[in-house]
Amino acid sequence: MSLREVAGRIPVSLREIAAERMTDLILNSKNAGRIPSDLAKTILYYWQRDQLASEVGLEALVKAAVTAEPEKTVTLFAEQLGLKELVVMLQG
C-alpha cells in the first residue's frame, strides 16, 4: 500500500494537525539530510500554496517523515494522532 493511500486515509479533521506535526518532525530532525532534494522541493511547493494539509501535501510530508524519522513517524501516527490502523501501512 502506498504512502499516498496513507495520506488519503488521514481523516479530514486531523489533516491540519497531521501536517503541522510532520512539518515539525522533519524541520527538527537530525536526519533531514536523507530527504531527497526533489521531495523537499515538493514540500516547499505545497507550503508556498498553503496546501500541506491537502492529500498531495500530506503525501509529501509522510514520505519525508518516514525517510527522516521512521520510528518517530510511527509514534506520531499511533500515539499523537490516534491513527493506529495506518501504522501497518506506514511500516509496509
Place this chain on the structure above:
Amino acid sequence: MNGLTAASFGVEFVPGDLFWRTTYYAVQAEKLGFNRIWITDHFNNRNVYVTLALVSTYTSQIGLGPGVTNPYLVHPVMTAQAVASLNEMAPGRIACGIGAGDRTTLDMVGVEQKKPLSAIREAVEIIRGLTSGSGAEFQGEVFRITKGARFRFRVDNPIPIYIGAQGPRMLALAAEVGDGVLINASHPRDIEEAVQHVRKGAEASGKGPKDLAVVAYTSFSVAEDPVRAREAVTPVVAYIVAGCPEVVLSRHGILFVNATKIRDAIVSGKFKDAFSSVTDEMVEAFSISGTPDVCVEKVGRLFKTGVTELVTGSPIGPRIRRSMNLIGSEVIPNFKEGT
C-alpha cells in the same frame, strides 16, 4: 525609506542549514508579515546567492538581500552582478547588504582586511555604478575598475545598499554613502550611541531622516519559556561578548576580564566553559531574549531610539518555526500601523 513602513521587521537566516529548511522559514517569514529576509554570507556555509535565488522563487513580495557580504572575499563587481541578477528574479525586492567582514574569518583564508573604510566606500560606488547602468570606471585606494567594466544587461530597479557598521567612523560612512545602516546591536544604549554617529554622517551628506533606513540587527530569541529562550541565545551571546570592544562592555558594566575568559574558552574549543560563563547581564546587553511580552517591550524600546527596521537575527529561538510564529502573531502586530 526604500519601500519600508515606519516599523519594519526583517529576519536573518544563516544558510548553515539544509537549503529547503532555510527556504521553508523564508516562506514562513513572508506569510507572517516580515518585510525583509537577510541571508548571511560566510564561506563556510551554503552560498548566499544560491540561497537567495531559491528563496526568491518560493516567495513573491518579501524583500531579500545578502546580510552582509564583504568586498574582500567577493569583489564588488561580482556582488553587483549577483544582486543585479537576483533583481531580475525578484524585481524591486533586492537590497545589497555589505560590511567590512569578520577579521577572524578573513584570517582563516589569508585575506587582509586592509583599509576597511576605503574598501566600503569604493565598493558601494562600484556596485551602485554598475547596477545603475552609469558604469564603474574608478580609481580608488583599494579597487580599480576600467571604463569598459559594464554589465551587458540592464538593471531595471534601483538596488538599495545597506552597510553593516559598528565603529563610529564606519557608522558615519554608512550613513553618508549607504541607503541604509545595519547596526549590529540589541540594546537601546548601544543603538542610541550608534544612531548619534549615523546622524552625523547623514547630516554631513545632506540626508534627512527619511533618506536613510536605520536598522537594528539584533540577536533575537523568543519562546513561551524564557529559560529556553535564554538557552538558545547563550552561544550567540558568548561569541558577541568574546569579540566585543572594551568600551562597549563597560557601557553595560561587564568586566573585560570576563569577556577574555569566554574568548579564551572559545579559542581553545572549550565551548561548554564559554557558554556557562555567559551571565544574565550579558544576555540582557547583547540580545533580545524572553517571552513574547518581554520581547515586545524590548523591541518597543529599540524603535524609540530612531531605528526604522528591526532584524530578528540568530538564533530567533529554540525552535525556529515556533519562534517565528510567536514573532508573527505576538510581536510584529504591536508595531504595525493601525494596531
